[in-house]
Amino acid sequence: MIKINHIEHADCLEYLKKVPDNFVDLVVTDPPYNVSQKNNIKYKNFNVVKNFGDWDFGFDPIPVLKELKRVLKPNGQIYIFCATKQIPLYISVFEKDWFFRNLLVWNKTNPAPRMSKTNFLFANEYIVYAINEKVKPSSATFNFSRQNEMHNIFITSALQGKERLKDENGKTAHPTQKPLSVLKKLIEISSNKGDIVLDCFMGVGSTAVACKELRRNWVGCELDEKYCGIIKERLASK
Numbered sequence: 391m392i393k394i395n396h397i398e399h400a401d402c403l404e405y406l407k408k409v410p411d412n413f414v415d416l417v418v419t420d421p422p423y424n425v426s427q428k429n430n431i432k433y434k435n436f437n438v439v440k441n442f443g444d445w446d447f448g449f450d451p452i453p454v455l456k457e458l459k460r461v462l463k464p465n466g467q468i469y470i471f472c473a474t475k476q477i478p479l480y481i482s483v484f485e486k487d488w489f490f491r492n493l494l495v496w497n498k499t500n501p502a503p504r505m506s507k508t509n510f511l512f513a514n515e516y517i518v519y520a521i522n523e524k525v526k527p528s529s530a531t532f533n534f535s536r537q538n539e540m541h542n543i544f545i546t547s548a549l550q551g552k553e554r555l556k557d558e559n560g561k562t563a564h565p566t567q568k569p570l571s572v573l574k575k576l577i578e579i580s581s582n583k584g585d586i587v588l589d590c591f592m593g594v595g596s597t598a599v600a601c602k603e604l605r606r607n608w609v610g611c612e613l614d615e616k617y618c619g620i621i622k623e624r625l626a627s628k
């Protein structure tokens with residue numbers, strides 16, 4: 391059994407094994423994008439981070455999706471963040487075994503610069519949205535607000551300033567922290583107060599913070615112990 395509103399320091403597959411079938415109302419998760427390169431780039435005085443950590447190499451989503459399907463209720467929903475090259479895999483799995491619903495775009499107003507000037511900047515990240523089973527869509531929680539607030543695009547800056555967490559040396563605490571505004575919108579739309587939301591790639595706990603602010607329960611894990619410590623501190627100050 392697993393504890394609610396508690397971060398577990400664990401590998402996601404080990405953790406998910408302990409989650410009962412049909413336990414979770416909603417999955418909001420941000421797994422590795424497999425986009426890291428071995429070396430960061432220094433250009434004049436500017437450092438461009440290309441290596442997010444060992445965790446961003448060789449991630450295989452298939453066994454994780456299988457477990458997520460099992461722990462999610464039949465009419466439960468999933469939002470999974472991904473990079474451009476991962477979109478075909480996620481959509482093909484959701485079309486075949488789940489109920490694919492939409493592809494959402496997070497458009498960053500401040501993408502990392504392209505120093506080589508030989509390609510476009512990567513200004514978008516993506517969120518693939520699906521329901522677990524091919525149920526009537528109206529049986530899934532979907533708190534639709536106004537038409538003009540329900541576009542499948544979120545336009546906001548990548549984290550900077552106060553929202554970007556810093557470590558004890560004043561450096562960025564996590565290289566791929568996601569904005570609370572985007573997470574809160576997904577959670578508000580696809581769950582109700584008291585529901586259980588799962589994130590098995592917690593990073594510095596943005597999903598947990600969004601849930602706490604919205605009075606949803608959350609469960610999840612993170613592989614890196616240092617990030618687990620930051621999550622605990624972050625939640626304690628809320």
Ligand SMILES: C[S@@+](CC[C@H](N)C(=O)[O-])C[C@H]1O[C@@H](n2cnc3c(N)ncnc32)[C@H](O)[C@@H]1O
Pocket residue numbers: 400401402403420421422423445564566567568569590591592593594595596597611612613614617
């Ligand atoms: C993209 S980041 C998530 C960032 C998070 N959304 C946030 O705002 O802080 C992915 C996280 O998954 C963790 N991770 C990678 N492989 C994992 C695994 N097998 N099990 C659990 N966590 C893992 C990494 O340590 C990293 O912190």
